[in-house]
Amino acid sequence: xxxxxxxKRDAILAAASQVFRDSGFEGASxxxxxxxxxxxxxxxxxxxxxxxxxxxxxxHEEASKEFEPVFATLNNKVDNLRETxxxxxxxxxxxxxxxxxxxxxxxxxxxxxRSDIGKRFYELGPKVGFQNIADFLDRQMAQGNLxxxxxxxxxxxxxxxxxxxxxxxLTLGVEEKFSRPQIRQAVxxxxxxxxxxxxxxAPTVGGHEGA
Amino acid sequence: xxxxxxxKRDAILAAASQVFRDSGFEGASxxxxxxxxxxxxxxxxxxxxxxxxxxxxxxHEEASKEFEPVFATLNNKVDNLRETxxxxxxxxxxxxxxxxxxxxxxxxxxxxxRSDIGKRFYELGPKVGFQNIADFLDRQMAQGNLxxxxxxxxxxxxxxxxxxxxxxxLTLGVEEKFSRPQIRQAVxxxxxxxxxxxxxxAPTVGGHEGA
Numbered sequence: 423x424x425x426x427x428x429x430k431r432d433a434i435l436a437a438a439s440q441v442f443r444d445s446g447f448e449g450a451s452x453x454x455x456x457x458x459x460x461x462x463x464x465x466x467x468x469x470x471x472x473x474x475x476x477x478x479x480x481x482h483e484e485a486s487k488e489f490e491p492v493f494a495t496l497n498n499k500v501d502n503l504r505e506t507x508x509x510x511x512x513x514x515x516x517x518x519x520x521x522x523x524x525x526x527x528x529x530x531x532x533x534x535x536r537s538d539i540g541k542r543f544y545e546l547g548p549k550v551g552f553q554n555i556a557d558f559l560d561r562q563m564a565q566g567n568l569x570x571x572x573x574x575x576x577x578x579x580x581x582x583x584x585x586x587x588x589x590x591x592l593t594l595g596v597e598e599k600f601s602r603p604q605i606r607q608a609v610x611x612x613x614x615x616x617x618x619x620x621x622x623x624a625p626t627v628g629g630h631e632g633a
Numbered sequence: 634x635x636x637x638x639x640x641k642r643d644a645i646l647a648a649a650s651q652v653f654r655d656s657g658f659e660g661a662s663x664x665x666x667x668x669x670x671x672x673x674x675x676x677x678x679x680x681x682x683x684x685x686x687x688x689x690x691x692x693h694e695e696a697s698k699e700f701e702p703v704f705a706t707l708n709n710k711v712d713n714l715r716e717t718x719x720x721x722x723x724x725x726x727x728x729x730x731x732x733x734x735x736x737x738x739x740x741x742x743x744x745x746x747r748s749d750i751g752k753r754f755y756e757l758g759p760k761v762g763f764q765n766i767a768d769f770l771d772r773q774m775a776q777g778n779l780x781x782x783x784x785x786x787x788x789x790x791x792x793x794x795x796x797x798x799x800x801x802x803l804t805l806g807v808e809e810k811f812s813r814p815q816i817r818q819a820v821x822x823x824x825x826x827x828x829x830x831x832x833x834x835a836p837t838v839g840g841h842e843g844a
Contacts, residue, residue: 446746525746531804532743535657535736540805548801575798579826582797586789590759593742594751615790619829 431469433459438480443522447477447529447539474539481526482546488517489551496558503567503621504613511584511609512602514551518585519600524592531593552577559620568620576620583612642680644670649691654733658688658740658750685750692737693757699728700762707769714778714832715824722795722820723813725762729796730811735803742804763788770831779831787831794823 437458441450452473456466470476492510500506517523534540555577562568568576587608591597600608648669652661663684667677681687703721711717728734745751766788773779779787798819802808811819 528742528746531739534804534806535739538806541807544802544805544807575822578797579794579823582793583790586793587786591755593745594755595745595749596752596755611786612790615830618831619826 426469430459430461430465434466434469434476435480435483438476439484442477442480442529443525446525447473447533450477452476474533474537474542477529478539478542478546481530481543485517485547489514489554493554496554500562500567503562504617507580507613507616508606508609511613512606515584515588515605515609516602519588519592519605521599524589527589527593548581552581555580566622569622571620576616579619580612580616583616584609587611637680641670641672641676645677645680645687646691646694649687650695653688653691653740654736657736658684658744661688663687685744685748685753688740689750689753689757692741692754696728696758700725700765704765707765711773711778714773715828718791718824718827719817719820722824723817726795726799726816726820727813730799730803730816732810735800738800738804759792763792766791777833780833782831787827790830791823791827794827795820798822 434455438450438455441455441458445451445454450473452463452466455476456463459466466476470479492513495506495510518527530540530543552574556573559568559576559580560573563570563573588597588600588605592600645666649661649666652666652669656662656665661684663674663677666687667674670677677687681690703724706717706721729738741751741754763785767784770779770787770791771784774781774784799808799811799816803811
């Protein structure tokens, strides 16, 4: 058996991302991915045990590249909580709303009734994201910037608020795309509601207009 | 051409629901649905122009039966806003979390990249639901029970909070089912956050523990 290399693994993931994007999960073939990398299917299976495994790894690789700088920002000292949530929210939402990512989401959900692909995607993706956000919120709670409550629940609710105006309509094909300004405004509305619920000092939503 | 009847339409929808549930959208055939109703495919197409149209109508029929009493409750006079949101939230979430409905959600999302089925489902389903909730919240705002803000946005955010702990993990196959007590508790957490953000008098989340 040949020695596996990191470079080869990266090349396979890059080719796989492209093929899955072009053909969808069902349409993609391991043979085509192998030929793009310039190797055999046997080589491919030496790195990834199944098409499902390769798919999840390729999606994870793409998302990691995008999210690592965001999570790094959350580990820095925060001067303004609202601005930090806004900046990170815009980056995450812009990625989740990209046409490729919406098509990936559809493919993963379609497969979730037939295999454990959705579960494996969740473990590598959303679950890690929620935990990163929860760690950040936990520190904000410790510093007295947010009310003390369950940080993981707060992270899941924040994510839901961030996605609700855009990701669902895109996934269902109700909307084709959202512009950067639309994404910025959707994040503003989500962060406003989140802080109204969780922030020590924030007014409730619409509070400036009185009851 | 034969006269179309309401009873025949209902019979077709009932048979279609069963076949779509058993075989999924892709696996279901108009021929099988027709034979279950005891008619021809031509009769079927006299009522519904395509498999997509029949699928959306069947899903809508199921959801309507479930949601109409909930929306009727929202039209009644409300003594306790939190209790009303809790009771309605539990009914809606229990329906959305049922295995059949999760499988339907997967089927609709899978098709959404290929046809306008997701859009048509949205128009008949979630969009109508959001509007019903928004009308209710608008009245609560007018009565001074909630801060004045965009009621449709509030409805969409409330729905996202209600679904975030359960519908997504079920759709991805991360969880197999949630019990009634688990659903009740998920609704409690969603309603608490929603009211903390939107209610005139509610404390922020975790507010009882101080900052």
